[in-house]
Amino acid sequence: MSSDHPTETNPLVAPSTAFAGPHLLAAGPLADVLLAVKAALDRGEPEPIFIFEDATGRARDFDLRGSTADILFRLTQQAKNATVAKRRREPSTDEPRGPGRPKLGVIGREVTLLPRHWDWLNGRPGGASVTLRRLVEEARRNTRPQAKQAQEAAYHFMSASCGDLPGFEEAIRALFASDQITFAAHIANWPNDFQDYAQRLAAPAWRDGAPAASQTSYLQPSQESGRAFLARDIAGDVVMLNLLRFRPLADYSAHPELEPPKPISGAEAYDLYVAHTLPFLRESGGDILFYGEAGQFLIGPTEERWDRAMLVRQTCVDAFMRFSTHALYLAGLGHRTAALEDSRLLPITELPHCA
Known part of the structure; x- marks a missing residue:
């Protein structure tokens, strides 16, 4: 057997x-x-x-x-x-089978649905029973049992060995949310061998269970948006409104040469970017007008949040273009990429009657 x-x-x-x-x-x-x-x-x-x-x-x-x-x-x-x-x-499967239709293991149960549900089911090929069985099988395949088993295995180990360690509860929540970055951030100060084992047990949850991104992230201008910006033909000062959402843990995989010796948060990586950028920004005639903590909108989508907001002034579009293409500035741009989960950049100008 x-x-x-x-x-x-x-x-x-x-x-x-x-x-x-x-x-x-x-x-x-x-x-x-x-x-x-x-x-x-x-x-x-x-x-x-x-x-x-x-x-x-x-x-x-x-x-x-x-x-x-x-x-x-x-x-x-x-x-x-x-x-x-x-x-x-286990029940015996050796009972002799009589003549007639073979047993398929189908069990009759009562199902309560609204009339419109029955109308839809009865109109499907094969009728209500066949359609319900197909829908159940599709749902079972989409639940990704490997991810669930991995989450439970990591949870059992962490509960037994790591319950008193800092960040335990936050790491558990990230585990069951299939949020690998937040999970790694909260276990970063645990003993190395505990970190490695927890990550190994949880790996199928990241690979198979992580939900698809619910929205597009915007980290760099597109060619279309760049052309539209230049086509505005802005004269004089331009202020850039930056909305910033940080990664829980900075991701330097695209720029390993800039990676600090120890893991840092996205906010810390962005602070490195600001410190690197300021000399080149001021050399070009620009400066930071405002840089502060943000959060949820007072008027706006309740599910949308931003960690920080920043206003950057440039004396003109040409100065902005010289700054943004400066070779030494670009050498540290990887800090920004490592820091951000999502961002918005809106060029704004002052109305003439307000000047």
């Missing part, structure tokens, strides 16, 4: 991980991990040792008395006993 889960019949190969305090002790097949734990105990390891099952993230207890052979024998016997008990609980 074959199994879709080989570790159910051979627990010795189940992927597992052991920690001595906050430090990784061993990782790999359970048999190898148990032998490493046994050796550490025999050496008098002072730190508490915990063994986690990678598939579920749960801590497991094992009887490590006796020799290596004794430990492996007990583990194999426990697995055999569990398999026998499971087979006894």
